[in-house]
Amino acid sequence: MKIPISHKATRRNQRWFFAIMIVLFIPCAFYLKLSYSQFMDGVGRVPDIVKQFLHISLEDLPTLLTELLTSLIIAFLSVIISVFLSLLLSFLIADSTAPNRLIAKGLRLIVVIVRTIPTTIWVLLAVASMGFGSMAGVLGLLFPTTSFLIKSFTAQIDETGKDSVEAIRALGGTWWHVVFNGAIPTLYTTFLALIAFNFEITVAETVILGMVGAGGIGVLLQEYISYYEFAPLLMGILVVFITLFILELVTNRIRKRLADNAR
Template identity: 30%
Template sequence: MEKPRFVIPLRVESNKGRILNGLLVVVAVLLSFAYLQINLVEAFRSLPAFVGFFVQNFFPANFTNIRSYLPLVAETVLFAIVGTYLSAFFAFVCGLLMSEQTNPYPLVRTSVRMVISFLRNIPVLVWASLFVYIFGIGNMVGLLALTVATLGFLARSYADSIDEIGSSKLEALRAAGASYWQILFHGLIPEFIPSWINWTLFSFEINIRASSILGMVGAGGMGIMIQTNIRLFKYREAFALIILLVLLVLLTEFAVNQLRKRIA
């Protein structure tokens, strides 16, 4: 009896497509470098001068005024906390209006999605610059910029998560005569809570970094002091703040990961 022969098909067409896509990416990158007139060779040549300038002017970091920096660290964290969870509340409401599971009116869903898309596609620094022009320099600018920018991101994420929840449980509640609020609190929210926690914590991590950057346009926090020190050529004081910022980000990531594990 002849043994069956196993033939491994060669996906020639698939491999040709991958090679073609790879070549297109390489060509696009090279054309981008040419259009932007970026000279990588010159950049690598200037790297030793940059390192020398950084070592000479930024080392060692000056932590003499460390106590005066701590309120700035607190401001940065509080910006992220208030901005994240204030936007999380409004984003949940917008997510309900954007989801087919909870909103049967297409016109309302489309209108809210258009507004959220507008908010989401404007960078947080642009929001901060606009609010500085309207309200002047201050903590309110940072809070508003973070809240508006995070609202657009979270609302879209929440709406997608709500849409992914199986409709069978919600339909069963509707068939049993449950009201809208009973369906919301007993059917939707228990299923949605894990996604809400993950997306909100992820946004909090991002906002820790963003709140420090916002300070560079006058929105308070650590960023404004980093910018001030650099403008005054106090590089060692600025480097001390940068180190504090890095430690703050790392500590936040560690704490958020531990919180996720405990919740899971």
């Protein structure tokens, strides 16, 4: 006799999950009317485009690198400004440090809304308001980065900072004492790790943002694509890939070291 060892309800629920996935998938796939001939046409074009991609040229490398630096700088500046803004606002929002419940609630709602709008849309709006260029990039990035940092900062303040905040409060410390002598010193390393992580995300995003007109290497990539210049495009993609790859390694190392330090 077979003895079932898995949890029945879990199994049943999981079956439901897959059933619904398939039931949703089939009508959606038909709804989109993907045409086979379009697909084959596209695939037929692949060898030709690959051939064009492989004309490796180092000609555009200097321009690519300068624009890459611009991208990095846009990310850097927007992260710096966001750190200041979010440090200010997080302590007004976090449950354990909020001076006023109502203001905290209102700010929280705004942060949720800001976070929901994708970064690209923010940048698009900033470009429409400020015109093309890196300043629009910094402005557009400011909103998503700040809201991301506020969300992670407040979570940390409420989670790990609680004890020191309570201790200072019990001693009769004022709000300033709570923030500057309690929360910030305890959370210093965690905040730095979050900022490093955020910087990594932001750099990845600035590359994209150039493509909607906010300066940096994305502008070049967009130009290459629209003029079908695949050789420099490959170079650009490689530059982006290597940068993001190195950044991933570095931030992982920083986070690891900070985690070790904190222990």
